[in-house]
Amino acid sequence: MNDLTFIKKELTVLIIDDNEQITKMISTFLRLNNHKCIIANDGEYGLEILQKEQFNVILLDLAMPELDGYEILEKIRSSDKISKIIILTASNITKENQQKFKEIGIKTILQKPVDIDVLLEKITTISKYQ
Amino acid sequence: MLKIKQVLFLMFGVTSFIIFYMGFLSFITTSDELMGTIMLGFSGIVSLGTLIGTFYISRNITTPIDELITKMNEFSKNNKTTKYTESNYGIHELQYLHKNFHKMTDMVGKTIEKEKKLNIQLQEIDKRKIEFMSMMSHELKTPIMPILGYIQLLKKQELLGELNNQQLDALNEIHLATIRLQKLIQDILTAQKIDLEKLNITKDMLESKEVIDLVYKAFSPICKIKNVHLEKNSENHQIVSDADRICQVFSNLISNALEFVPERGGKIEIGSYEQEESIVFFVKDNGHGISFEEQQNIFKKFYQVDASLKRKKEGSGLGLSICEGIVKALNGQIWVESQVNFGTTFYFRLPKKAIQIQHLKS
Numbered sequence: 001m002n003d004l005t006f007i008k009k010e011l012t013v014l015i016i017d018d019n020e021q022i023t024k025m026i027s028t029f030l031r032l033n034n035h036k037c038i039i040a041n042d043g044e045y046g047l048e049i050l051q052k053e054q055f056n057v058i059l060l061d062l063a064m065p066e067l068d069g070y071e072i073l074e075k076i077r078s079s080d081k082i083s084k085i086i087i088l089t090a091s092n093i094t095k096e097n098q099q100k101f102k103e104i105g106i107k108t109i110l111q112k113p114v115d116i117d118v119l120l121e122k123i124t125t126i127s128k129y130q
Numbered sequence: 131m132l133k134i135k136q137v138l139f140l141m142f143g144v145t146s147f148i149i150f151y152m153g154f155l156s157f158i159t160t161s162d163e164l165m166g167t168i169m170l171g172f173s174g175i176v177s178l179g180t181l182i183g184t185f186y187i188s189r190n191i192t193t194p195i196d197e198l199i200t201k202m203n204e205f206s207k208n209n210k211t212t213k214y215t216e217s218n219y220g221i222h223e224l225q226y227l228h229k230n231f232h233k234m235t236d237m238v239g240k241t242i243e244k245e246k247k248l249n250i251q252l253q254e255i256d257k258r259k260i261e262f263m264s265m266m267s268h269e270l271k272t273p274i275m276p277i278l279g280y281i282q283l284l285k286k287q288e289l290l291g292e293l294n295n296q297q298l299d300a301l302n303e304i305h306l307a308t309i310r311l312q313k314l315i316q317d318i319l320t321a322q323k324i325d326l327e328k329l330n331i332t333k334d335m336l337e338s339k340e341v342i343d344l345v346y347k348a349f350s351p352i353c354k355i356k357n358v359h360l361e362k363n364s365e366n367h368q369i370v371s372d373a374d375r376i377c378q379v380f381s382n383l384i385s386n387a388l389e390f391v392p393e394r395g396g397k398i399e400i401g402s403y404e405q406e407e408s409i410v411f412f413v414k415d416n417g418h419g420i421s422f423e424e425q426q427n428i429f430k431k432f433y434q435v436d437a438s439l440k441r442k443k444e445g446s447g448l449g450l451s452i453c454e455g456i457v458k459a460l461n462g463q464i465w466v467e468s469q470v471n472f473g474t475t476f477y478f479r480l481p482k483k484a485i486q487i488q489h490l491k492s
Contacts, residue, residue, distance in 0.1 A: 019275075021273070021276040022272070022275050022276050022279075025275070025276040025279040025280055025283070026279065028283065029279065029283055029289075032283070033289075090267070090268045090271040090272045090275070091264065091267070091268045092264060092267060094330070095330060111271075112271050112272060112274070112275045113271060113274040113278050113279070113312065114275065115278070115282070116279050116283065
C-alpha cells in the first residue's frame with residue numbers, strides 16, 4: 001500500500017479536550033479531510049467512550065477539570081489503546097513526565113498551538129503503525 | 131599561645147620571687163639578726179600577698195572571659211544565647227562586656243528568626259509565582275490554537291471555499307499578526323523561565339548539519355517573501371545538545387537579521403563549524419551593522435537599538451537576552467562581531483559533549 005492510497009483511508013479520531021473551540025476547529029479540519037471525529041469535552045466522557053469504542057487515533061489534552069489527561073493515561077496504561085494516543089497540550093511537560101510517557105508507549109507529544117498540517121501528518125503516521 | 135592566667139602568674143610570680151629573694155639576701159648578709167628576720171618575714175608576707183592577689187585577680191578576669199567564650203561558642207553553633215543572669219564579676223569592664231554581649235546576641239538571634247520567617251514567606255510567593263506562570267502560559271497559548279487553525283483552514287481554499295483577493299489579503303494580515311503574537315508570548319514565557327532557571331533542556335545526539343537544514347527549511351519561506359537571500363554553509367559534526375533550543379536561538383537571530391538587512395540585496399548566511407571541543411554556529415547578515423557602543427548593550431533585556439516609540443523595527447527586545455539565556459543553559463557562549471555598514475555576525479559556541487547540563491531546579 002503506498003502513501004497516497006493510505007492518506008485516503010478514512011480514520012476515526014477521538015478528540016478529548018475541554019476547550020470547545022479547539023475540538024471544533026480540529027474536527028472541522030479533520031472532517032474536511034474525510035476523517036471521522038468524535039468529540040469529548042470532558043475527561044469522564046472521554047474515558048468512557050475511549051474504553052467502549054475503537055479508534056484509529058486519540059488526541060488527548062492533559063490539563064482538564066475533574067478527570068485530567070494524566071489520570072486517563074493512568075487508567076488505560078496497560079491497554080493497547082495507549083499506542084494510538086497523541087498528547088496535545090498547552091502546558092509545559094516536565095522531563096520526568098516526558099520520560100514516563102515514553103515508557104508507557106506514547107510516541108507523539110504536541111505543544112499547542114500546533115500547525116494543523118503537522119497535526120494531520122502525525123495523525124496519519126500514528127494510524128500507519130496499526 | 132599564652133593564657134592570661136599564665137601571663138599574670140609569670141609576671142607576679144617573678145616579682146614575688148624577687149621580693150622574697152631580696153628579703154632572704156638581706157637576712158643572710160645583715161649582721162643584725164633581728165633586722166634580718168624582720169626583712170625575711172616582711173618579704174615573705176609581701177610575696178605571699180602578691181601571689182594570693184594574683185590568684186584572686188586572675189580568677190576575676192579569666193572566669194568571666196571563659197564564660198564569655200563558652201557563650202560565644204554556643205551562640206555561633208545554634209544562634210541562641212542563654213538568658214542573661216545578673217552576676218558579679220568584680221571587674222566593671224567585664225561585667226559591661228557580658229551585659230552587652232547578651233544584648234547583641236539577643237538582637238542577632240531575633241533578626242535571624244525574622245529572616246527565617248521572611249525566607250519562608252518568599253519561598254511561598256515564589257511558588258505561587260511559578261504556579262501563576264505555568265497557568266498563564268497555558269491560558270495564553272490555548273486561544274492561539276483555534277485562531278491559527280482557522281486561519282490555516284480558511285487559507286486552504288479547496289476545503290472552505292474560494293476567497294477573493296481582498297479577503298485573502300485580510301486573512302494574510304491576521305495570520306502575520308497572530309504569528310507575531312504567538313512569538314511574543316513564547317518570548318515572554320521563555321524569558322521568565324530563564325529568569326527562574328527553569329528552562330527545560332534535553333540532551334540528544336545531533337548532527338549539526340541537520341540542525342542547520344531544519345532552520346534553513348523553516349526560514350526559507352519568510353526570506354523568500356521578504357526577498358532576502360538565505361544561504362546555509364555547514365560542516366557536519368556530532369553534538370550532544372538540545373535541537374529545539376538551538377533552533378530557538380537561530381530563530382531569534384534570524385528574525386533580528388531580517389529586520390536589519392537592506393530591502394534590496396539582503397543576504398543572511400547561517401552555518402556551523404568545528405572549533406576544538408565545540409561547535410560554533412553563526413548567523414551572518416549584510417545589514418547596517420551595530421556600532422561598538424551598541425554592542426555592549428544588545429544582550430541586555432528589553433534593549434532596543436532604536437528605543438523610540440516611532441521606531442520601525444518590531445519586537446519585544448527580549449530576543450537576544452533569550453538567546454544568551456538559552457546558550458548559557460546549554461553551557462555555551464554567544465557573541466557578536468560587527469562593522470557599521472558591513473553587516474553583523476552573531477556566533478554561539480556549544481560544547482560537543484554536554485559535559486554537565488546546568489543543574490535545573492525541579
